[in-house]
Amino acid sequence: MKTGSGSTLIADIGLLLLLLTLAALVIYRFASRRLATRDDRRAFTSRYLFWPMIITAVMFVGQLLCYGGTRLLTENVPHHNFGTALDAAIPLIPFFIIFYLMAYLVVIFAPFYLAWIGGTALTKKYFVSLVALFSISALIYLVAPNDVPHAWTPDVYAQHTGFFDRLLQFVYDADAPSNGLPSLHNAHIWLIFFIILFNDTSPRRIMHLLPVGVLGVLISLSTLFCKEHYLVDVLFSISLVALLAFIARRLFERLSHREGLRHFSSQQRSGHATGDRGVEESNAPVPVSNDSKKPPKPTL
Secondary structure, eight states: OOOOSSHHHHHHHHHHHHHHHHHHHHHHHHHHTTOOSHHHHHHHHIIIIIHHHHHHHHHHHHHIIIIIIHHHHHTTSOOBOOOOHHHHHSOOOGGGHHHHHHHHHHHHHHHHHHHHHHTHHHHHHHHHHHHHHHHHHHHHHHHSOBBOOOOOOHHHHHHOOSHHHHHHHHHHHHSOSBOOSSOHHHHHHHHHHHHHHHHOOSTTHHHHHHHHHHHHHHHHHHHHHTTSSOHHHHHHHHHHHHHHHHHHHHHHHHHHHHHHHHHHHHHHHHHHHHHHHHHHHHHSOOOOOHHHHSOOOOOO
8 A cells, every 4th residue: 555645635535544543442432331430441441542542553553655656766766577478468457556545444433343353462572573664665665666557548548438447546546656575455354363363262263354455456457457566566465474474473372481480489379388387387386375284173
């Protein structure tokens, strides 16, 4: 997913974030009436407000730095082209711009969807994977700047005058033809898919994966049919986020294991201390009452 060079697209994303924040506050307002205790409200805030808003902020800043920042540094640098004969054979289908634009909604609602499925356990792993994704992408854009296959020439434009054609032209005008590998359009939706695949153990796992997988296929096809990415961009991005999601899972498993060992050690130490106190108490002399020192009464 690429942020346009102009300020219009940035303003639109900023407006969406503002609307999202207001919507989250309204949801919290109504939900808080059903949350009886302070602990319930605190858990709800952490699950549906704090981490989703942190992820949304990271998403917005990451998009700007990955695309706007790297383009300033590589504007006059030769760009690589990863197109193949297979890419040239893929037709231009403007209708798929609808699914291409859906990826922006995925960016906004993904953290809330993951919070609804698995709480902070999933959103934290998504956050770590997202930071790694932006870091790796920015590094690739700087070291190996590359092009995207925009196919909108004056001749093509003259032949396409429908609604979807104009919509595609709008995206082309707002989108600089660079920084295609990795494709963040593909990376975002498939990162959600692999986060769920590697971590969701609920009986509804398939139902959680199905809509994400279908939307992921449509978005990936849209990047090809709208000539926004090459085939290698798509394959590399999906492989990258699969690896990042797996690493995030292993990282949190190791952290959880260490926390479990630390908790077990503290229990062992407290248990030994309690046992020592019990031994000391058992070895302490038993006080003898004065009545036991009196001679027994003679029996008649």
